[in-house]
Amino acid sequence: MIGIYAKGLNPREATREFFAELFGANLISSALLPARKAGLNQIFPALLSSKDSLDQTFPFAPVMPLSTAVQLSKITRFANPTNTVAVLLRPCESRAAVELVKLRQISLDNVLLITRDCPGTVEPETFEEKASDTLPGFSDFTEDDLRPVCRMCSYPEAPVADINIGTFGADAEGGIILEAKTEKGAEILKHIKLEAELEDTSARDAALKSETDKRTAYADKHLAELQKEVAGIDNLIKFFAKCVNCHNCRSMCPVCYCNECFFDSATFHFEGPRYEEWAARRVVLQMPRDEMLFHLGRMNHIGLSCVGCGMCEQACPHDIKVGQLFALISTIAQKELDIHAGMSVTDPLPLATFREEEFTEMGEEKV
Numbered sequence: 001m002i003g004i005y006a007k008g009l010n011p012r013e014a015t016r017e018f019f020a021e022l023f024g025a026n027l028i029s030s031a032l033l034p035a036r037k038a039g040l041n042q043i044f045p046a047l048l049s050s051k052d053s054l055d056q057t058f059p060f061a062p063v064m065p066l067s068t069a070v071q072l073s074k075i076t077r078f079a080n081p082t083n084t085v086a087v088l089l090r091p092c093e094s095r096a097a098v099e100l101v102k103l104r105q106i107s108l109d110n111v112l113l114i115t116r117d118c119p120g121t122v123e124p125e126t127f128e129e130k131a132s133d134t135l136p137g138f139s140d141f142t143e144d145d146l147r148p149v150c151r152m153c154s155y156p157e158a159p160v161a162d163i164n165i166g167t168f169g170a171d172a173e174g175g176i177i178l179e180a181k182t183e184k185g186a187e188i189l190k191h192i193k194l195e196a197e198l199e200d201t202s203a204r205d206a207a208l209k210s211e212t213d214k215r216t217a218y219a220d221k222h223l224a225e226l227q228k229e230v231a232g233i234d235n236l237i238k239f240f241a242k243c244v245n246c247h248n249c250r251s252m253c254p255v256c257y258c259n260e261c262f263f264d265s266a267t268f269h270f271e272g273p274r275y276e277e278w279a280a281r282r283v284v285l286q287m288p289r290d291e292m293l294f295h296l297g298r299m300n301h302i303g304l305s306c307v308g309c310g311m312c313e314q315a316c317p318h319d320i321k322v323g324q325l326f327a328l329i330s331t332i333a334q335k336e337l338d339i340h341a342g343m344s345v346t347d348p349l350p351l352a353t354f355r356e357e358e359f360t361e362m363g364e365e366k367v
């Protein structure tokens, strides 16, 4: 089922109206939505228990301080919510949520997964600079303001959702396109007053294709340049030269979920004499140690689940293009194994189904 909703309203107002209907018809008991922090020009996810607070929500604010998939994990990981929680996610958040479902960090029981088309986001600082009493919208920014990972993101629409809120190809008269993607979503939409069914989806299909083509062209060029920049161990060391090994990139990564990270474990706790020994052997022991091992280990651990959201890069205090690098590595690795992170909750986890002979089948030489 696909139809036009709330013609005449802009996407923010139409989405608020949609959630108000969901609350009003008792179809949901709470909703996790991007909302303005009281008195501040920052947008963070907030769990609302009533439609009366919907005026504080900004479902289309072009900023993402963190991945809401992680917050959904907090809500569902230890026990399912008693009543239905609706969550609004961008495509990269939905894809991260799918990976976390596969890793048993999110349960979608009692969750209504609503996604929204995403034209991209800017850094929180860029967003705040443009904010005053009113918060800026997507049209207040130029293409160059967008985060590089957004310009390369090939998912303007989320692959997995119960209901998607479409804006690409929407009518010039306003409104949003609501599309049920699952039976659960279709059941919900039966209770929502659509203006009209969307019989002809060609305008939407064309708008999505044009957006995807534009981003793919940018990604092809940009990632090829990046690949040259990091080619060889010396260039990779140069790429991470400013890294202070703070692990912020890992902390903000939605698919890095281990309770205790190997790189914080006792394996990396060494006593003074060991440092003295290393220094004696090398004469100059550069500190902190192990930052390359950390990045290579993380690539190895999550490269096949990386959804290219760039939360790692946004969290880096030294502006290292770590999200773009992970996007590059994960694109190559996922292509090689013919998998795509975040496409289906029933896809098997590659590392759980890995066969020893797999790489030799792909042409790798046996040693």
Ligand code: SF4
Binding pocket: 064, 090, 091, 092, 093, 118, 119, 120, 121, 149, 150, 151, 153, 154, 155, 308, 309, 310
């Ligand atoms: S990575 Fe993609 S889905 Fe995520 S914010 Fe950027 S454009 Fe949107």
Ligand code: SF4
Binding pocket: 252, 253, 254, 255, 256, 302, 305, 306, 307, 308, 309, 310, 311, 312, 313, 322, 323, 326, 327
């Ligand atoms: S490695 Fe970076 S780009 Fe990939 S999922 Fe984690 S935060 Fe997102």
Ligand code: SF4
Binding pocket: 242, 243, 244, 245, 246, 247, 248, 249, 250, 312, 315, 316, 317, 318, 320, 322
């Ligand atoms: S956030 Fe930046 S500085 Fe910190 S470990 Fe990651 S890449 Fe290095």
